[in-house]
Amino acid sequence: MIKRCALIVVCLISSLSASAELSRYTAGRLQQANQLAQDEKFKQAITVLRETNTSFDYDKAFVARVMAVFYWQDGQTKHAIEQMEYAVTSGLLKDEQAWVSERMLADLYLTERQFKQALKHYYQLVEMVPKDHQKNDIWLRIAQSHYQLEQWHDVVESAKRYLNEDVQDRLQPLSLMLGAQLALKLPHDAIITLGQLIEIEPKKLQWWRQLSTLQVQVGKEKQALGTLSLAKLNGLALSQNDRRILAQLYAKQGIPERAAIEISQLKDAQADIQLLVEQATYWQLAKQWDTAISIWKKAVQTAPKYNWNLAQLLIQQGYYKESVSVLDKVEGRQVAVALAKTRVFYKLKQLDKALSQAKRAEQLEPSSQAKSWIKFLSQQGAASNLPQTEA
Known part of the structure; x- marks a missing residue:
C-alpha cells in the first residue's frame, strides 16, 4: 500500500x-x-x-x-x-x-x-x-476485507475473481480461499486449493500436513499416505507427530513393516515406552515375530504391564521355557495367566504342573476352558500310569 x-x-x-x-x-x-x-x-x-x-x-x-x-x-x-x-x-x-x-x-x-x-x-x-x-488487486483487497469479517462465501468468490485474471501473486488469494473453505467445512475444495499452494510453495510443510489431514478426513487414506511420503521424500523435516501419522497410514494400508521402520527412526525410539509399544505392535502385524519379541523385551524393562504381551508372543512362537518366567511377572490377569501356564506346561510335558494350573484357573473363575483342560490332563495322566504290555 x-x-x-x-x-x-x-x-x-x-x-x-x-x-x-x-x-x-x-x-x-x-x-x-x-x-x-x-x-x-x-x-x-x-x-x-x-x-x-x-x-x-x-x-x-x-x-x-x-x-x-x-x-x-x-x-x-x-x-x-x-x-x-x-x-x-x-x-x-x-x-x-x-x-x-x-x-x-x-x-x-x-x-x-x-x-x-x-x-x-x-x-x-x-x-x-x-x-x-487494473482491478485484479482490488478483488484481492475485497477478499482480504471479507476474510477479516469472516464472510467466508464472499472470500471464496472474490478470491476466484482475482485468480481468474492473469495474475502473478497467487499465494495470498489461495491462502485466503483455503482459510474460507476450511471455515465452511468444504474439505474437497480445500484439497484442490492445497494442491495449488503446494505447487507454489513445495517446501512449506504446513500445506502438505493440512492436505494429508483433509485426505484422511474424506476417507482418502491412501492419498494421505502418498502426500506425507512425498513430503518426506522431498526433504521436508516431518515432525515426530507427522512420522507417527505416516506410520499409522502405512499400517492401515497393509504395510506394517514400513510403519515399524518409520517409528524406529524417531528420536528416543529405543527408550520411549509408547514408541516401543508401537514398534512391537507393527512388527507383530508384519509377522516379524522375533523382532517384535526383542522390542517387547525392551518395553517391559520400563513398563512391566507389557509382560503379558511378551508372554503371549513367546508362547505363540514356541518359546515355552522362556515364557514361564515372563508369566510369573505378569500382574493381575490371574485366570488368564493360569490358563496360559496350563498350555505351556503341557507343551513342556510337565502334566502335573499343567493340571495344577488348570485347577487354579477353575478355582479362581470357573469356566468351560478350565474344565476341558482338567478333564483332558486328568485323562492324559491316567493313561501315562497304565502298565505297559509286552509286544
Whole structure:
C-alpha cells in the first residue's frame, strides 16, 4: 500500500498544472505545500492547505484530496480518511481523479481495519476501472476485507475473481480461499486449493500436513499416505507427530513393516515406552515375530504391564521355557495367566504342573476352558500310569 500511496501523491501533484478548474490562488498554495512535503515537512504542508481560503467547491475538494495524502504520509490516518472522504463524496472529482482518490480512501479504511467501509468503496471501484489501471488487486483487497469479517462465501468468490485474471501473486488469494473453505467445512475444495499452494510453495510443510489431514478426513487414506511420503521424500523435516501419522497410514494400508521402520527412526525410539509399544505392535502385524519379541523385551524393562504381551508372543512362537518366567511377572490377569501356564506346561510335558494350573484357573473363575483342560490332563495322566504290555 505504501508504494501505491506514493504513486497517488505523484498523480495528485502532477495533475495540478493540468487542472484548468483550479483557481490560480489555490494552485499556488498547493505548489507551496507540495514543496514542503517533498522536504518531508508534512505538518507545515498540512498547515498551508488547512489555511487555504477559497470559495470554490472544486478547489476545496482538490485541496482535501491532497491534504489526505499529506496526513497519511505524516501517519495521521484518521485525518487522512476524513479529508479523502470529503473529496470523494463531493462528486466534484472526475474520471481518473475520482477513481484514484476513492481507491486510496478504500485502502485507508482497510489499513484502519474498517472493513465494511473499505468494501463499500472497493465494490464501487471494480464497476468502472480507468484505462491503464487494473482491478485484479482490488478483488484481492475485497477478499482480504471479507476474510477479516469472516464472510467466508464472499472470500471464496472474490478470491476466484482475482485468480481468474492473469495474475502473478497467487499465494495470498489461495491462502485466503483455503482459510474460507476450511471455515465452511468444504474439505474437497480445500484439497484442490492445497494442491495449488503446494505447487507454489513445495517446501512449506504446513500445506502438505493440512492436505494429508483433509485426505484422511474424506476417507482418502491412501492419498494421505502418498502426500506425507512425498513430503518426506522431498526433504521436508516431518515432525515426530507427522512420522507417527505416516506410520499409522502405512499400517492401515497393509504395510506394517514400513510403519515399524518409520517409528524406529524417531528420536528416543529405543527408550520411549509408547514408541516401543508401537514398534512391537507393527512388527507383530508384519509377522516379524522375533523382532517384535526383542522390542517387547525392551518395553517391559520400563513398563512391566507389557509382560503379558511378551508372554503371549513367546508362547505363540514356541518359546515355552522362556515364557514361564515372563508369566510369573505378569500382574493381575490371574485366570488368564493360569490358563496360559496350563498350555505351556503341557507343551513342556510337565502334566502335573499343567493340571495344577488348570485347577487354579477353575478355582479362581470357573469356566468351560478350565474344565476341558482338567478333564483332558486328568485323562492324559491316567493313561501315562497304565502298565505297559509286552509286544
